[in-house]
Ligand SMILES: Nc1ncnc2c1ncn2[C@@H]1O[C@H](COP(=O)(O)OP(=O)(O)OP(=O)(O)O)[C@@H](O)[C@H]1O
């Protein structure tokens with residue numbers, strides 16, 4: 001695997017008057033509530049480590065107060081850490097000078113916010129231009145770029161509106177366009193779609209996924225909604241009380257929840273829509289009868305295929321070659337509760 | 350101090366609170382007066398020299414206003430009123446008020462007052478807004494400046510007229526300073542408040558996109574604080590107008606002077622006319638600046654369509 005784009009190393013954040021003195025307590029195993037009771041400090045992040053590969057969508061999830069916003073704000077250093085490193089393209093953001101950091105924020109990482117955070121006194125087009133103008137791009141080019149991204153997010157015709165005149169979904173499109181217009185390689189999205197109602201949210205997820213297919217940015221996406229995480233995440237990291245309890249691809253998380261906290265999280269998801277046939281099949285070299293299904297097809301789809309072609313068993317392929325077979329029974333078992341899946345069945349990757 | 354201890358215990362009763370003693374008190378007052386007089390004698394000249402250009406400017410401004418042919422003046426005033434408020438009604442009312450003022454032969458005094466109020470307001474803005482910005486950036490500065498502003502607003506104006514007159518004598522410049530002491534607090538306070546109230550999320554967005562301190566201030570903080578800053582300007586104007594009569598006591602001239610004369614001689618009509626002229630100017634300034642302030646926050650209106 002190539003060098004990760006963003007590396008979070010031993011990152012601690014403690015809120016309070018003397019945070020540096022508290023790190024020792026945390027290292028000695030003190031918990032978040034204990035720290036608050038005993039020393040009046042709030043544990044934000046507890047020794048976080050995460051490698052984020054380039055050009056993918058890294059989801060960070062966790063319950064409210066688990067430190068998601070705190071973590072993502074360390075990547076562009078809107079929050080100063082108590083200890084640790086944040087390496088982006090080999091450079092530690094947390095050691096940058098003020099001027100370097102400013103350039104990092106202008107050119108390298110842009111951000112989309114939960115509450116949109118648009119400039120209320122600027123029109124839609126001026127908002128989209130905001131980051132580009134700050135980059136110092138000449139006015140005509142800035143106008144062109146802003147117009148291009150505005151149209152890409154489907155807001156043509158709203159140039160001269162003010163944010164207050166738009167619906168939430170439209171405002172977040174402006175927020176997305178503003179972030180994309182700077183051409184930054186890294187896109188930080190803090191619960192970008194959480195404030196939107198479900199239909200609009202799905203809509204925005206599609207907008208994002210479509211754009212990502214073409215742009216291949218390194219996206220760090222915060223959410224507390226597992227369905228959203230599974231839908232868009234190439235990788236998912238789960239935070240609890242400031243500590244990263246599990247990180248892996250969606251299949252991994254669903255098949256091998258690290259602890260009860262994660263198990264609780266995946267309780268209610270639609271497993272058929274997440275799990276791929278590759279995780280539930282029996283490895284085999286020879287194709288059986290029945291339709292050929294790529295190994296990364298989700299089970300929901302595979303079941304439909306089997307039903308449609310009136311067969312019980314399908315051949316699983318990878319890159320066109322046969323890698324195994326799967327029965328409808330196996331599929332049904334896979335989508336039942338976690339205990340129903342034995343470790344062996346799930347080992348394939 | 351004459352006695353050994355500050356309180357003479359033998360004279361302590363439960364009727365009168367302990368005092369310093371008449372002799373001591375007189376000495377303290379004398380020494381304060383003396384040292385300030387000393388200070389005035391030593392520094393009065395250069396301090397006066399600093400304010401000289403201000404005085405000349407004010408006199409010049411007043412002369413220009415008086416020398417302007419009245420129709421031209423009315424056109425300018427109506428234009429300004431319309432530009433500020435976008436209301437024909439207000440512009441017309443302004444013209445009518447000034448015509449009425451002229452008809453009652455208060456034109457020149459009114460010009461002097463308008464000049465004084467405009468110049469002091471501009472100076473208050475020029476000093477008050479930067480001070481407010483500075484305060485908004487530092488809790489320390491805020492905690493020092495706020496009590497000073499409190500004192501400036503509550504101390505009876507007559508009290509600071511004394512040192513100002515001792516230092517600068519009677520004239521337009523000391524009058525201007527007295528007006529400013531009274532009128533500057535609101536603009537400082539509301540600039541500070543306005544900037545502190547700017548939405549944290551919006552500011553964070555500016556930071557996240559790499560805005561510099563200056564871009565933050567001019568691009569986000571000042572524009573979003575503008576409605577509050579404008580409320581401050583409005584209050585500053587009103588307070589400057591409230592000082593017109595008191596300022597006339599130390600040489601401001603204008604509409605305050607006839608009012609003082611009316612008080613001394615019990616001229617009811619004279620006092621009323623000039624008082625009404627002040628009210629008319631106050632209402633015009635107030636309505637125009639408020640309407641202008643309101644227009645600045647057009648973007649806050651929701652709903653569709655532009
Ligand atoms: N400025 C601060 N001062 C003190 N404590 C803070 C501060 N900011 C965050 N915290 C604490 O840090 C913890 C993590 O907060 P954070 O905002 O990162 O959570 P989150 O996962 O983003 O939650 P949500 O889903 O509600 O946005 C919380 O316990 C919070 O109270």
Ligand SMILES: [Mg+2]
Nearest residue numbers: 068069070191
């Ligand atoms: Mg958050």
